[in-house]
Amino acid sequence: MRVLRRTLGTLLVLGLLGGCLSCAAARGDDAGPGDRRAEAPAPYEQLLPAPASVRAAGPGYPLGPGTVIRTGPVGDDEVRRVGELLAEQLRGPTGLPLPVVEGLEGTAGAGILLRIDARAEGVGEEGYRLESAPRGVTLTARTPAGLFHAGQTLRQLLPPAGAGTVPGGQITDAPRFAYRGAMLDIARHFFPVEQVKRYVDQLARYKVNTLHLHLTDDQGWRIAVDSWPRLAEYGGGSEVGGGPGGHWTKDQYRDLVAYAAARYVDVVPEIDMPGHVNAALASYAELNCDGKAPERYTGIKVGFSSLCVGKDRTYEFIDDVLGELAALTPGRYLHIGGDEAHSTPAADYAAFMDRAQAVVGKYGKTVVAWHQLAAARPAPGAVLQYWGHDKTAAAEKAAVAAAAKAGHPLILSPADRLYLDMKYDATTKPGLAWAGYVPVRRAYDWDPGTYLAGSGVPASAVLGVEAPLWTETIATRPDLEFMAFPRILGLAELGWNPAPPDWSGYSRRLAAQAPRLDAESITYYRAPDVPWP
Template identity: 80%
Template sequence: MRVLRLRRTLGTLLALGVLGGSASCTAAHGDDARPGDDPPAALAPFERLLPAPLSVRAEGPGYSFGPGTVIRTGRGADEEVRRVGELLAEQLRGPSGLPLPVVDGVQGDGIRLGIDEEAEGLGEEGYRLESGPGGITLTARTPAGLFRAGQTLRQLVPAAGPGTVPGGTVTDRPRFAYRGAMVDIARHFFSVEQVKRYVDQLAQYKVNTLHLHLTDDQGWRLAVDSWPRLAEYGGGSEVGGGPGGHWTKDEYRELVAYAGERYVDVVPEIDMPGHVNAALASYAELNCDGKAPERYTGTKVGFSSLCIGKERTYEFIDEVLGELAALTPGRYLHIGGDEAHVTPAADYAAFMDRAQAVVGRYGKTVMGWHQLAAARPAQGAVLQYWGHDKTSAADRAAVVAAAKAGHRLVLSPADRLYLDMKYEAATKPGLAWAGYVPVRRAYSWNPGAYLAGVPESAVLGVEAPLWTENVATRADWELMAFPRVLGLAELGWSPAGALDWASYSRRLAAQEPRLDAQGIGFYRAPDVPWAQ
């Protein structure tokens, strides 16, 4: 109880404006929050923010948010700033029912958006939010920063209708540049509309990357003009024998544009040289024996491989990745590389040399699963680590060596951030090969110190993958992702000193009305003090 009493005192000081910074930085990491003590409703508005911001000072009277509120984007504001203002107005109108017109000019009260390219300490995505009786001012060096500021404001405005936004200042910027979530639409097919919904859910918590696992043994999900049968035939299956499906190029473009408007970069993945049965079934010429296998609807891994010694294989890779690169404005193309169990090590390394060269020729940066470390990662390649507590010392050593050689890491430890791992034995969807991953375990680790021998400077960021071997519906998807993906958001954004379970669990509980209002069916972890 000593820590809880200390946190009450700090929260009071913060609310009075006496204390700068977030009170969430003050308690020891891992302290227990007890359901029933200080319910979420007792938290001051700034104390409810998730992810925890870098610095908060609550002071003075707030701003009256009501029917007369306008959003001001500045006289002559560029088109992108205006678009950010329009999107913020749309996001705030829904729950508030207020008109919130977007107008030119920064004079007058209301919500004012402004770019200051010389603002210190904000970086590319940081912002400053100032609230007082005369209005709310959002300042950033970039439109992306303004968008992030708007997402913070969404948590401060009254839950519904008019009310007061508290007075004070939030100064904020992310800890890691890469804050991602992955969804596997290959094992079970999902529509663009469902993925758009996830983009909105992620972006409001400052997640900035969506990794799409587009191909696997069970299905090929993106149309490729030069190899049309990949989608037409290879897309017609999924785990369990369902009908599968695929996206057209226009649908993919639509999703990429939608995500980009919310400052979420799309990282597409074509897994190779393994996880390719859907491709092999579509084209006999990709098989070493010239015979196409049957489509696969099971869940085993590691049994398929492209034909490493066949030149047609590399023509295939060049044409597929070339089309994908042309569709994708982001910097990364993910080429998989995991679980290539039937590809000999020397063949694997030779294949990856050529595949990485193709990515480079199309002006993109290679991303691959951490097994790429055992081959020859291309200069600048980013490795995604999905190991866990039982990962072999040799595998870890290869990743550490790659980091020391200058390769950045995205951390996705399976026993922390794999969203398809069950919370507990009773969880109906999901798997448990990496163990159960309750909400507290998913949150309670430090990415900057996770791999011994890897400094924080080598960590590009974190990502929470959702594999879909037995996640087949939107309800299953959201149950497995929420609330754990909110922990991912805080791990990626908030300063290391803010990673405190006692504070986080209370702030997470304070998100309950938002999740309910958005129709997100989430797992009500028993050690989080939910209101209901």
């Protein structure tokens, strides 16, 4: 099946998408009358991520005042909820009422039908089939998540503004990787829940299904913990540069988790340990080996802090924090960091991670940690998140490969490909460049399945991909979006579509997203090698 889907994806990108999207075009808002602009591609040719299989056929379905959204059999509450959300997403751009109706009676010409078929072929757990003809559009999936993804594709088949017509044809689609993630660091600079909800909507539109939240670091603690209240009250009152910081209450966190779940985005919370803990150490003197609390920290250095590995109180702290967080988080994963613990001796690090991983298991969750855990003793089933880059030492890669061969899935987040806080080029104002510049093409133009093959990592070990956005230099919504977009769309493509990277086709489909990004007032970087309209 993987080979078949890859073949279909390759045919799509190299064949179907190679037509109008191969037109040469110049970019620039001030282009003169002699300049050539990117031609608007046909709707099926501008989808991002590209579907695994498309068959265009005949006239399509025009949305109009009589269009309704039907959600299959009466009583399927989750499908009804997917239909309501789709209607909400379509009403603004189309200007249509789009009532949501349960039941299958009178579906001929009724508009948009959402249906579950547990035996649907070629779609897996998150995929779908979309069929459009003059009498209506049918979205079919095995699961409500698949129906939601079908709805996001439907949105791209319609114009950014106006009712429009869904082109005739059929899409059969399913993702390459189960894990397609983005990470947001709210520890270095604090962001309120409403801003993160906006990011969730942006991610879900492109079928990104995981939001990893970096909740704690040296500069701030961002989640309330009832058993250790000063973590948020005091440790949350700082951030890089000396700003006021902030934290989320438990109810705010629950609200965000529910909001993301309604869009089939799982939240993975991270409490980084045993390093990156100055905010915790400043909040409670008893967590320090010498019993003295340090000052709060507002710089950007790393590697100087460590929990006291030899204290029993340290593990009571970990049990309390992870226990409360596990109770708030319905997803399967808890991330325990583990990177840049330079102040923790190797033997202490391994002993500490043994006990921290046991706490995660105690609360019924699966461990996720940065790939430095490979040098210790990853617990059975633990997932490693690889953030190395081209200059990462061979021995470090070999440890990751050994863990992968031992059965530990990998999430790939190479810093010189997917770190969204890396500058695009020397002119980028926010961001850092310690892993090098990451232009839009570099963020997209690589294959996760073969990325670590030279180090001995089999493609089967890759659980998925994730694009982290660290916020040492990012404090505002415009800067957050500018650094994420359009590179996060490359992540979406790599995580979903099985075809090998094809910059020529991808860059033109990326350019076709510009009117949609503009319509949603998303700040984004207009990369000079993308033929923007």
